[in-house]
């Protein structure tokens with residue numbers, strides 16, 4: 001199928017205008033005004049190799065596939081607080097106040113719509129800018145109406161949605177999530193296993209709007225939404241932005257494994273003091289994050305196959321809420337490895353990162369790549385976008401892929417496929 005051109009305006013809808021959401025939006029304005037650069041974004045700064053290695057051909061990705069231009073993007077969103085994007089960004093304390101002041105008119109103009117929210121799914125949040133309706137299906141319908149109005153009012157050609165809302169309490173996939181019918185029945189009956197995030201997901205996917213989930217909530221990672229996404233021709237990707245410590249883990253672990261070095265301990269701990277940290281301070285919300293973070297090493301190291309090297313691995317992840325640090329997270333890793341003749345060694349990582357600075361380019365790339373996928377006629381789970389996600393969704397019956405280098409190969413080959421370029425297998429004449 002021919003990929004449609006990215007004409008007109010693209011609306012990026014964000015449930016959750018907190019630290020990540022506002023850092024992303026303000027960043028796009030700053031970049032469009034030539035005040036700063038989109039560092040960390042492959043759609044803006046990444047290159048891709050095409051053809052044989054004998055001829056050096058590494059154009060920008062945006063020159064190989066039709067990425068929607070950054071200048072033609074508009075933003076909308078929802079939050080449980082009624083602060084506009086300028087006020088929310090000032091409170092988040094990620095970006096410099098001078099930079100935000102120079103973007104004040106544009107940022108002030110973006111006011112959150114009332115959220116679909118229920119405190120029992122995020123106990124530490126006390127927002128009041130919240131919709132009220134008798135059933136979860138009514139709330140979904142209200143979202144769909146707002147989305148349609150937003151599209152008309154902003155004269156958008158297409159929309160995408162990226163969840164940047166808080167992490168909700170841990171919920172396991174259950175019977176209500178199995179089919180479109182059971183999910184719709186659950187929405188009508190206010191089923192407790194349908195959290196607010198899934199109501200946004202349902203609304204977006206039902207309308208055929210590409211959807212990415214930046215938090216570890218189940219959201220689009222249930223059979224009912226996957227089925228709906230195929231039915232409505234909607235590309236989806238989840239879950240949980242891969243930034244900070246997990247990014248480092250999926251860079252380092254494949255390297256140790258490919259050299260057949262053993263690992264018997266990986267202790268990861270973080271301190272962070274933003275609102276995300278506060279929400280994750282509740283054990284039920286932390287559980288969602290913990291499950292998302294723990295799966296990573298299992299997949300990369302395959303202890304069931306490589307028992308001599310990894311079967312004793314003790315993997316622990318902690319997150320500690322520590323207000324003085326705000327968004328400036330510090331993540332420590334202690335890795336106990338062993339080598340030749342079982343001699344032990346240690347690796348220590350101390351990553352002083354800025355959480356939202358790492359996440360913002362991921363929001364952009366997920367939005368623009370999902371829009372590309374939609375124009376290319378792709379639907380369902382977009383596994384090639386696992387590259388951006390801590391707990392990637394995989395097709396049924398297949399283990400998710402966590403190794404960032406394998407994810408990169410898949411992402412690049414998908415771009416080559418969309419561009420109708422030859423795939424690179426690193427075999428034969430390719431090399």
Ligand SMILES: NC(=O)c1ccc[n+]([C@@H]2O[C@H](COP(=O)([O-])OP(=O)(O)OC[C@H]3O[C@@H](n4cnc5c(N)ncnc54)[C@H](O)[C@@H]3O)[C@@H](O)[C@H]2O)c1
Nearest residue numbers: 016018019020079115165166167215241243275276355359
């Ligand atoms: N920053 C990172 O590096 C990173 C990495 C991976 C995942 N995440 C996830 O991304 C999400 C956003 O992170 P953040 O640092 O911006 O957090 P944040 O607390 O600053 O922002 C989240 C916002 O979502 C709003 N919200 C909560 N429930 C909502 C609902 N139902 N509808 C609308 N708005 C709602 C909150 O009021 C808040 O303003 C979190 O779930 C976080 O775990 C962040």
